[in-house]
Amino acid sequence: MKKSRSEKELVDTIRKLPQKHKLSPESRERILTAIRKDYEVSVTRNARNRRSVRKSSFKKWKAPLVSAVAMGLVVLIGFTLWKSSIVQPQVKTSASSSSHTIKKSDRNHTLLTPTNKKGTTTTQTKTTTRTPNNKHGYSLNKLQSPINDIKMVSDQVGWLQAGNQILYTQDSGKSWQEVTPKGLGAKMSQGSPLLKNEFYDEKNAWVAVSSQAGSSVYHTQEGGTTWKETPIKDQGMVGGPITLTFTSQNEGWLLQAVGAGAGSELVSLFHTRDGGTTWDSVGTTQPNTNQKDPLPLGGMKSGLSVNQSSLWLSGLDASDYPYLYNSGDLGVHWKKQTVPIPNGYSAAGGSSETFPPHFFNQSFGIMPVHYGNGGQSYVFYLTQDGGQTWRPGTGVKSTTNNQMPYQIIDDHHIAVLDTNVLNVSADQGQSWKTVQLKYTMDNIDFLNASIGYGYHGKTVYKTLDGGNTWTQLSP
Amino acid sequence: MNNLEVIEDWFRLYGDEVYNFLIYYTRRGDVEDLVQEVFIKAMRGLDHFREESSPKTWLFSIAKNVAIDSFRKKQPIPMDSTAFSMAVTEETPDEWLEVEEEKKELYHAIQALNEEYRLVILFRALKEFSIAETAEALGWSALKVRVTYHRALKSLQKILGQREGLA
Numbered sequence: 001m002k003k004s005r006s007e008k009e010l011v012d013t014i015r016k017l018p019q020k021h022k023l024s025p026e027s028r029e030r031i032l033t034a035i036r037k038d039y040e041v042s043v044t045r046n047a048r049n050r051r052s053v054r055k056s057s058f059k060k061w062k063a064p065l066v067s068a069v070a071m072g073l074v075v076l077i078g079f080t081l082w083k084s085s086i087v088q089p090q091v092k093t094s095a096s097s098s099s100h101t102i103k104k105s106d107r108n109h110t111l112l113t114p115t116n117k118k119g120t121t122t123t124q125t126k127t128t129t130r131t132p133n134n135k136h137g138y139s140l141n142k143l144q145s146p147i148n149d150i151k152m153v154s155d156q157v158g159w160l161q162a163g164n165q166i167l168y169t170q171d172s173g174k175s176w177q178e179v180t181p182k183g184l185g186a187k188m189s190q191g192s193p194l195l196k197n198e199f200y201d202e203k204n205a206w207v208a209v210s211s212q213a214g215s216s217v218y219h220t221q222e223g224g225t226t227w228k229e230t231p232i233k234d235q236g237m238v239g240g241p242i243t244l245t246f247t248s249q250n251e252g253w254l255l256q257a258v259g260a261g262a263g264s265e266l267v268s269l270f271h272t273r274d275g276g277t278t279w280d281s282v283g284t285t286q287p288n289t290n291q292k293d294p295l296p297l298g299g300m301k302s303g304l305s306v307n308q309s310s311l312w313l314s315g316l317d318a319s320d321y322p323y324l325y326n327s328g329d330l331g332v333h334w335k336k337q338t339v340p341i342p343n344g345y346s347a348a349g350g351s352s353e354t355f356p357p358h359f360f361n362q363s364f365g366i367m368p369v370h371y372g373n374g375g376q377s378y379v380f381y382l383t384q385d386g387g388q389t390w391r392p393g394t395g396v397k398s399t400t401n402n403q404m405p406y407q408i409i410d411d412h413h414i415a416v417l418d419t420n421v422l423n424v425s426a427d428q429g430q431s432w433k434t435v436q437l438k439y440t441m442d443n444i445d446f447l448n449a450s451i452g453y454g455y456h457g458k459t460v461y462k463t464l465d466g467g468n469t470w471t472q473l474s475p
Numbered sequence: 476m477n478n479l480e481v482i483e484d485w486f487r488l489y490g491d492e493v494y495n496f497l498i499y500y501t502r503r504g505d506v507e508d509l510v511q512e513v514f515i516k517a518m519r520g521l522d523h524f525r526e527e528s529s530p531k532t533w534l535f536s537i538a539k540n541v542a543i544d545s546f547r548k549k550q551p552i553p554m555d556s557t558a559f560s561m562a563v564t565e566e567t568p569d570e571w572l573e574v575e576e577e578k579k580e581l582y583h584a585i586q587a588l589n590e591e592y593r594l595v596i597l598f599r600a601l602k603e604f605s606i607a608e609t610a611e612a613l614g615w616s617a618l619k620v621r622v623t624y625h626r627a628l629k630s631l632q633k634i635l636g637q638r639e640g641l642a
Contacts, residue, residue, distance in 0.1 A: 007628050007632070010635075011628070013577070013578070014585070014600040014601050016578070017499075018578070021495055021498065022494070030507070030511075031486065031510060031514065032483065035482055035486065035515055036479060038518065038519075039482075042518075144533075146614035147614075148615070194610065196616075240617045241617075257621070350629065403622075
């Protein structure tokens with residue numbers, strides 16, 4: 001094997017690895033026979049189920065039906081007797097009327113009448129029911145893909161993304177409605193689009209989509225009932241949206257990965273001040289530019305965060321230092337920031353990766369940095385001076401050697417999930433408590449330090465005690 | 476087309492690709508039963524499949540889950556080269572002699588990667604899935620695919636470098 005093979009050469013060699021082995025004709029026939037047999041069994045079973053459903057539903061309704069008929073007869077006789085006992089002209093009129101209208105004074109008898117056909121209830125339901133086609137709820141079992149993201153924006157209301165589907169809950173995740181923007185279907189027909197969400201509050205959400213047809217941002221102001229699509233002027237796809245973030249209902253930022261090279265990544269940055277109706281291009285990385293301090297081309301970008309007029313770009317590159325750039329003029333000029341490496345850690349050869357810092361006010365912020373040398377660890381850095389200096393906390397190491405999802409819950413609490421171990425810090429990442437979970441989870445979303453959600457595949461879990469105990473919520 | 480016809484069609488189109496992927500991912504040669512399970516599961520779940528999605532991506536996502544289930548029942552054989560030997564038999568003898576050692580070394584290096592790195596290398600590099608397809612098949616975000624792939628390639632280079640050093 002040649003020494004110091006470049007990434008491109010390595011990928012080319014992997015692509016040439018043998019993959020020409022074919023199933024033998026006997027195996028193919030055996031598999032096809034098994035598939036056909038399974039199909040026949042399922043067709044027979046379904047037919048049998050349909051018959052038994054018909055039978056059982058008849059059984060189920062038989063007794064109440066007999067009672068209802070008997071009751072109806074009694075009521076009819078009673079009504080006839082009551083009618084014959086009253087001799088008043090208006091009763092005659094009323095009785096002759098096809099609508100069977102009863103006088104106000106006879107309200108006790110309204111049960112006997114068919115009442116008005118144009119009742120107000122239907123109209124009210126129409127106006128209060130959400131328009132998506134699944135008003136009776138969407139079972140998470142039916143999801144096409146595992147859950148990628150859950151974001152609870154209040155005790156009751158939250159959003160969920162699984163593959164190309166968006167769901168919405170108004171009862172703390174007990175039931176869900178699908179609210180996927182209709183236009184997303186058209187994007188899907190042109191290959192799998194890349195998605196990034198910003199579930200902002202109970203009403204507002206944005207979904208950035210990049211497909212072969214181009215890129216768009218969908219926005220709802222009505223909890224997913226209706227969406228408005230705004231096209232973004234770029235060529236679409238490649239890496240798709242990296243970050244979609246809003247600092248208010250009007251102001252937001254979109255970072256798109258539009259191409260990649262050896263150790264570099266082309267990105268485009270967009271800005272909106274009107275809730276996503278229009279997006280202005282702030283800049284695109286240029287391979288050869290004379291611009292001073294441009295949007296950096298080098299490195300893979302992991303995300304962007306915003307603190308008032310200050311923008312932060314995180315990621316990783318081949319250098320021996322954590323990757324962090326800052327722009328103080330809304331994305332026009334960028335400067336590399338110094339991030340110290342704590343004792344016992346190494347960032348050699350691009351083995352560290354920064355993630356967007358989260359600011360709680362103008363000066364205080366927390367930034368996660370991943371170190372990959374000698375296992376997978378996160379160190380959370382603090383700044384008290386708006387990001388000019390960063391101080392590392394105590395690292396939390398993965399036991400499974402896998403990438404760990406994290407969440408900065410508030411200005412004190414941080415959670416890091418390690419498959420079935422939850423690491424929780426209540427002191428800004430200075431010390432960690434480890435909780436062994438009963439369930440394996442893919443990711444977590446804490447609403448606050450106590451209430452949190454976790455998910456694995458299509459299953460959602462909930463904790464009310466900061467992650468110590470969890471219960472399965474759905475499906 | 477009824478569900479059976481659709482699956483038969485997909486089996487003809489993607490059966491061998493799923494077979495090859497399972498050989499690499501499970502490190503086994505005897506994966507015919509798993510291929511069968513993939514297509515039966517696909518048929519049972521076909522009513523939930525969105526026609527706008529790619530059948531290939533969906534089938535590979537099922538294949539990955541079927542393989543993981545099989546790991547729980549039966550431990551994979553670490554660093555086994557049986558599957559690789561099976562896979563190279565389609566090469567011509569000349570090609571095999573020339574490159575077999577190099578490919579074998581690369582195959583072993585891929586198998587030495589952790590689970591996530593191995594998966595992303597198989598999908599992105601070996602099967603040439605796009606970032607979006609890989610994200611869909613693995614149920615990951617595009618960002619996770621990009622970053623994990625980048626790290627996996629770095630890790631692979633490191634393993635190959637170490638082996639080179641030992642040789």
